[in-house]
Amino acid sequence: MKRLAIITSHPIQYYAPWFRHLSTVFAVRVFYLWDFGVTKTLDQGFQQAIQWDIPLLSGYEYEFVPNISSDPGTHHFWGLQNPSLLAQVKQYQPDTVLLMNYNHASLYRFLWSWTDTPLLFRGDSHRLIPATGLKATVRRQIISTIYRRFAACLYVGKANYEYFRFHRVAPERLFFSPHAIDNDRFISQAAQNQAIDWKRQLGIPLDHSVILFAGKFEPKKRPLDLLHAFLKANLSQVALLFVGAGSLEAELKTTAASHPNIYFAPFQNQSQMPRTYAIADVMVLPSYGAWETWGLAVNEAMCLECPVIVSSHVGCAQDLVTPFETGLMFPAGDVQALAECLQEAFSDRDRLKTWGKNSRTRITQYCYETATAGLQTAMTTLLPET
Known part of the structure; x- marks a missing residue:
């Protein structure tokens, strides 16, 4: 089985069941950068401390990567600071690494340091409200440069596909892996x-x-x-x-x-x-x-x-x-x-x-099986059997 490392911010109720499903297809290990969801933590949007009441850590391998941020979370750039991330992923020796987000300090550091195996990205951004002006032009250049670091990207739907294409990701590097729930x-x-x-x-x-x-x-x-x-x-x-x-x-x-x-x-x-x-x-x-x-x-x-x-x-x-x-x-x-x-x-x-x-x-067409099939196709393209 191919060894897949997944790096994501924290346990998420939509992703945990998918990770369990992926573990039947790949050897999977998930690297979490924060423990929100499995410990009672303040949710900025709900304005109350919450802890999800369904299993988020069962049925697949995972590690929590120590986070040294003084204000941990995804609400700001410095909320994910995990100095040991690169070493922990290297120790796992994956064939491929899948990032579920990148716009935080630790993830940028990993993105520009990792050279061992191909990187994949799965995101859900869109341009339903097109930005214009100099700032938008510069931002497009920066994001396009970031996406060149990935060997392939998984898109979750039509608007997300157009977002990747706008940022110059070639069609042959895009694979459909739809957003799904349990x-x-x-x-x-x-x-x-x-x-x-x-x-x-x-x-x-x-x-x-x-x-x-x-x-x-x-x-x-x-x-x-x-x-x-x-x-x-x-x-x-x-x-x-x-x-x-x-x-x-x-x-x-x-x-x-x-x-x-x-x-x-x-x-x-x-x-x-x-x-x-x-x-x-x-x-x-x-x-x-x-x-x-x-x-x-x-x-x-x-x-x-x-x-x-x-x-x-x-x-x-x-x-x-x-x-x-x-x-x-x-x-x-x-x-x-x-x-x-x-x-x-x-x-x-x-x-x-x-x-x-x-x-x-x-x-029923937007399910973990279809999401996994897209990931499998991407990995097969990047890592053909020898």
Whole structure:
């Protein structure tokens, strides 16, 4: 078996199941640069300390690389400082090294020091908001230079592919490895049954449909856009449910206080997320800006046969959201357009259910098996059998 070293910032709920799957194909060792997710740590977006409640470190080999940063984390460049990273990876003697990110101190140091074996990169950036001007030109040159250090890049979707091409990565160096979640964990009948009980607990009438926002209540996610659009849409027998926490929580609750059919639930840990999506008839991701590089919440919702409405700035839109088939899309920041999408979605409840079934069908193609196949193809190209 080929020996694959994976370097990533910290244990992530979406990646750990993939690493377990990869371990059935390669000899894998994951090098973590921070312990967020497996120890109770402050999450900047949720503004509370969290620790994921599903296994993140079982079923594959891993090492934590000591981090000497005085302020560890991915929220700033110096948050990952791991002086022993190069030595620890060398000791493993991998055939290939896969980096899942690079824009931190330790990763740059590794990137410019490693010469032993080919480097791979898997990222999810996009250019849905093209930058212009001198600064953007210089940035393009720098990023293009960085990508020349990689023998191949794995792209997760169409917008990400165009991002790599913009930065002069040749097509023959690009391999499709789609963003995926643990579909099997989310596709669960038990979640549907739990959602009915949860709906009662929240006080949402059982005959009301539910629009769901699940995530961080922060400006870049634009939950206030959804709240204002919901009020404009003036829908009958439809509830809006906000699930999560963050800096905008007080403003959301104040704005919603005098309006009926708007509900709030606190942060839900990973074991409760299938139930969270199962309660919804539509999930909305109204993000504004370049930060929503993919939007894995869309994958999660689709597993539960939930159609989605996303803004034009969400990275997965071109791949997962086909208008009037799996959901709808609107111009980011346009509250009126979002309100019209909500009205359109609920104008035909039977059609909405069909969109949900189509969503489930679509998302089964975005799985760990397909992601692994792309990585295998890249490794076979770089390391042909002798």
